[in-house]
Amino acid sequence: MKKPPILWLNVSLFTITFLVAAVGTPLYLFYQGFSWGLFTAFAALAIYAGISITAGYHRLWSHRAWxxxxxxxxxxxxxxxxxxxxxxxxxxxDHREHHKHVDHKDNDPYSISRGFWFAHIGWMLREYHEHRYNDYSNVKDLQKDKIVMWQHKYYLPLMLFMNVGVPLLIGLALGQVWGALLIAGFLRLVIGHHTTFFINSLAHVWGKQTFTDRNSARDNGWIALLTYGEGYHNFHHIFSGDYRNGIRWYHFDPSKWLIRAFSWVGLAKNLKKANPYQIEKARLEMKIKRVVAKKPWLAERLHEEYEVILAEMQAYYQTQKQWLTRRKQIQRQLRA
Structure with missing residues (x-):
């Protein structure tokens, strides 16, 4: 079978940026020493870029979760x-196709079924989906967003300004132009790329299947630390319309916290959450499935208890919903 053509622009980009970061950064630090100014610039730009992907590209635009x-x-x-x-x-x-065809060897753009390397970066090195590269029929809703279309139209100059112009300006301000280009530019970009790519690769092979085993996605708190909360990937793949990935208060999910903070000051609205009953139902089903796999003789008994617990959970969440609805009605009456 003939392999798809190599995307030399992507191959060159990933190769050059990696080599410059891997070789240039240590040499610069060896000869020039550590700089708190450069470290601060690196951290600020890395967080800005990363959170823009997770809270923006992913949860805001791909899933319309808020x-x-x-x-x-x-x-x-x-x-x-x-x-x-x-x-x-x-x-x-691309991301909507991933969710629609998750793990499908051909239709999922970055399917883990084709191996870790493919899911991580290999899918971008060859023209595997040439037939749909410019097919945006699955994002017609986003084409109504003027900012989305403005960025799409002027992506090249915007990308160059943000990745070359901004580090250059920082370097001029600090009196360390080469250091800023290397550390706040190349190094920040390479680390940002590969931490995001881990969501497509590592988060589909390492961790727990807390809510579903119908796809390869995993929940992993360590990956969440690297990806601004995206490591709770098993939850995300079954409840993708939820603006949260980490649903517990202690889950590290700064993207969720930022979105919620925006809502407090009127910059975000319509924050969507999955039905809590459905979340706990999915969690319980997976727990029972794991126990039955190890102790099949408990299947009948667990099924009976499962039905009882489901009924109790449904009653609890229904009562909670009624109470919250009533509280909102009272608050509206008090404001009137």
């Missing part, structure tokens, strides 16, 4: 250009 004020959308559009992972429109189109 709605953002135009200023927030512009902020994330520029941060997405800094991350250098293609335009919002293209990224979201």
């Amino acid at each position: 709605d953002g004020h135009w200023s927030v959308r512009l902020f994330f559009a520029l941060g997405g250009a800094l991350a250098l992972q293609n335009s919002i429109l293209h990224w979201a189109s």
Whole structure:
């Protein structure tokens, strides 16, 4: 079978940025020493780019899990250009195909079924889906967003300004131009790329299947630390419309915290959450499935207890919903 043509632009980009970061950064630090100014610039730009992908590209645009004020959308559009992972429109189109065909060897753009390397970066090194590269029929809703289309149209100059212009300006301000280009530019970009790529690769092979085993996605708190909360990937693949990935208060999910903070000051609204009953039902089903796999003789007894617990959970969440509805009604009456 003939292999798809190599995407030399992508191969060159990943190779050059990696080599410059891997060789240039240690040499610079060896001869020039550590700089708190450069470290701060590196951290600030890395967080800005990363959170723009997770809270913006992913949860805001790909899944429409919340709605953002135009200023927030512009902020994330520029941060997405800094991350250098293609335009919002293209990224979201690929991601929606991933969820629609997850783990399918041919239709999932970055299917783990084709191996760790393919899911991590290999899918971007050859033209595997040439027939749909410019097919944005699955993101027609995003084409109504003027900021999305503006970023898509001017992606190249925006990307160059954010990845070259901004580090250059920082370097001029600090009097360390080469250091800023290396550390806040190349090193930050390479680390940002591969931490995001881990969500497609590592988060599909390492961790727990807490809510479903119908796909390869895993929940992993360590990956969440590297990816601004995206490590709770098993939850995400079954409840993708939820603006959260980490649903417990102690789950490390700064993207969730930022979105919630935006909502407190009127910059975000319509924050969507999955039905808590459905979440706990999925969790319980997986727990029972794991026990039955080890102790099949308990299957009948566990099934009976499962039905009882489901009925109790449903009653509990229904009562909770009624109470919350009543509280909102009272609050509206008091404000009237």
